[in-house]
Amino acid sequence: MSEFLVAIGLVLAIEGTLYATMPGGLKAMMRQAIGMSDQALRIGGVVALAAGVLIVWLVRG
Template sequence: MSLFLLALGLGLAIEGTLYALFPGGAKAMMRRALDLSDQGFRLMGVAALALGVLIVALVRGFGSVV
């Protein structure tokens, strides 16, 4: 559970940093996201999910080796 909370906090910190440094870019990205179809938006979500799971699997798998 503590690892989940750590990951959640890190994700929020990174997202907040991007919003703070590039507010115009974040707004433009949100406007472009509204123009996507539901299927396109869903595909992006699945791709992000898969990439996140892959990163976690790689880090957890190779963490004991390093």
């Protein structure tokens, strides 16, 4: 459970850093995402999910 909370903390730290350092860029990215199809967003999400699982699997063995 503590590893899960650490992971959540890291996600929040990374997200917070992005919003603090380049809010304009994130707004532009959100505007682009609104114009994208659900299928394209879904594929991007699945790719990000697979990359995350692969990284954790490689690091944790």
